[in-house]
Amino acid sequence: MSERLFVFDTTLRDGEQVPGCQLNTVEKIQVARQLEQLGVDVIEAGFPVSSPGDFNSVIEISKAVTWPTICALTRAVEKDIDVAADALSYARHKRIHTGIGTSDEHIQYKFNSNREEILERAVAAVKYAKRYVEDVEFYAEDAGRTDNEYLARVVEAVIKAGATVVNIPDTTGYCLPEEYGRKIKYLMEHVDHIDRAIISTHCHNDLGMATANTLSGVQNGARQVEVTVNGIGERAGNTALEEIAMILKCHRQMGIETNINTRRISATSRMVSSLMNMPVQANKAIVGRNAFAHSSGIHQDGVLKNVSTYEIMDPKDVGVDDTSIVLTARSGRAALKHRLSVLGIDYDDPGKLDKVYERFLRLADKKKEVTDDDVLMLAGADRKDSHAIKLDFLQVTTGMGVRSVASIGIDISGQKFEEASTGNGPVDAAIKALKKIILKQMTLREFTIQAINKGSDDVGKVHMQVEHDGHLYYGFGANTDIVTASVDAYIDCINKFKTAG
Structure with missing residues (x-):
């Protein structure tokens, strides 16, 4: 027993x-x-x-x-x-x-x-x-x-x-x-x-x-x-x-x-x-994205003959379903709602689901396939809707042998501000332009970029740590454009300056 x-x-x-x-x-x-x-x-x-x-x-x-x-x-x-x-x-x-x-x-x-x-x-x-x-x-x-x-x-x-x-x-x-x-x-x-x-x-x-x-x-x-x-x-x-x-x-x-x-x-x-904006390492036991992946030819041959040769667990036992619905730009609200539910997120308010679906379509137009991580990122985006400071637009000019230039538009509680700056790369230029609008003493202490998968059209996640007035603030951004994701992460930090006080 x-x-x-x-x-x-x-x-x-x-x-x-x-x-x-x-x-x-x-x-x-x-x-x-x-x-x-x-x-x-x-x-x-x-x-x-x-x-x-x-x-x-x-x-x-x-x-x-x-x-x-x-x-x-x-x-x-x-x-x-x-x-x-x-x-x-x-x-x-x-x-x-x-x-x-x-x-x-x-x-x-x-x-x-x-x-x-x-x-x-x-x-x-x-x-x-x-x-x-x-x-x-x-x-x-x-x-x-x-x-x-x-x-x-x-x-x-x-x-x-x-x-x-x-x-x-x-x-x-x-x-x-x-x-x-x-x-x-x-x-x-x-x-x-x-x-x-x-x-x-x-x-x-x-x-x-x-x-x-x-x-x-x-x-x-x-x-x-x-x-x-x-x-x-x-x-x-x-x-x-x-x-x-x-x-x-x-x-x-x-x-x-x-x-x-x-x-x-x-x-x-x-x-x-x-x-929690905490990526799971790819090789994490049970839940890492590579936990049930096989790249070695010998392993692949064994798994094709019998999965028990290299897998001691059925992926379905931990909720990994190889037959899951693939989300693309042609997927409707019902498919998105189903995938969100599978991932543990249920929307009782149709209006909130509509907002996530709009973001989903914009992302799906840029990608061949929208992954579970993408869907969770989209679902979490509405947490920033209430922020006082929001990114209105961002335009960056960069290239080999030229100095990067960024133009940025910021919405601060309904008021619009625009600035431009040059920098040592597109992210540096964009953040310098942002600092011209947000006149606070702040220092970037940590800047981490993580691609969810491997495609060039993939969503990139950016984690930042900014120091202001002797305190550290953590920010997060995600976008198919890594410069935009970086600015979003920096703005996320700035929005926390006030809430922390």
Whole structure:
């Protein structure tokens, strides 16, 4: 008989800590609903005390989803717990996730404290959270570097205080798989009444071992995994939800099952990538665009004879359908709406669908085929409709042996402005012309171009980082014209100058 593994998704909390990937409340609700359809058991919706935005997001996500448990993060601080409880007031199933650092590094340098005091604070936080909710999860931050004997004392104490789940994070991604597995096994064997709580993994990918460590934890008794879609998260990221789900599906002999509907993995991955403006690397396991591609002649020959020679998964099991509808300039609204739905985006408002369809036709006229990534880019374009500063027109003259010249038109809250400038290349000229209109001190710190596929008619994505008034702002643009995409990304940064204040 298979054992049940609970999937705790922290894409909207730990995943959203990636610089430049913050979502607004509407976008978070969209992701939360997709996670519910995917089948995750717990959605960590935010850290309510950290900002009014996070507080409001936890409230709205609690209203928007039905069966998953909604979790709110806190420190071992009474005010944090009070605010989290308020934010969870609408959740049908609610959990407070509280905790404190337990490694000597955290105890000494972060808290300037000692082990006994930290133990007391841990117990007090769990007892305080228990006043509000029955389901309390405790995290022992930096458990990966915490002495096992002391960690066992903390785990035993918080379970006695009422913790229903105990999270053993490898916060710095330091552990080796064998080492992390032994840590979980030690707790299973040395903590009295450990059967009263679920032991959870939360592994970071600093050394590229997050998935291996998580799997080792599961093999040694952990029955909850804390993961993110596409493995996004702080620094090098977290354990990827899709990797754990498919490892267990492929290795059924382990006798461990999740509630994940794996056929929704690809759509969820693309939605998160698009909304967070975080491209998925082409060779990413499970969800990368090359995950089921074969270029080697030997591999191609083997796959043609029998797909099992080089494929251990059916692409359809993760939602990759080779027979999908091909979108071109001759496709109608129904085909576009179907593809959007497959990708996890549903439009109840016909007016919004009409706007996306208009953009779709303009793009389809330029390309032979519109890809899923293109469709997601088009669907996300309406997020910029409310921006105060918009690009009206852009004309660039450039070539070999001549200096690039750019003319630009900008709409600022309904007022039209035009400027021109020369530069060291078309992008430089266009941005210099833009700066003549936007008279602010700003410096370009990062400029990344990514083509979605390989065609010369493809949409290019541009990610920018601009410094203004001592702060960094992240912008994104996408267009078949890379200069236009670059200016859009720069304007996206500028629009955030005001909203950040």
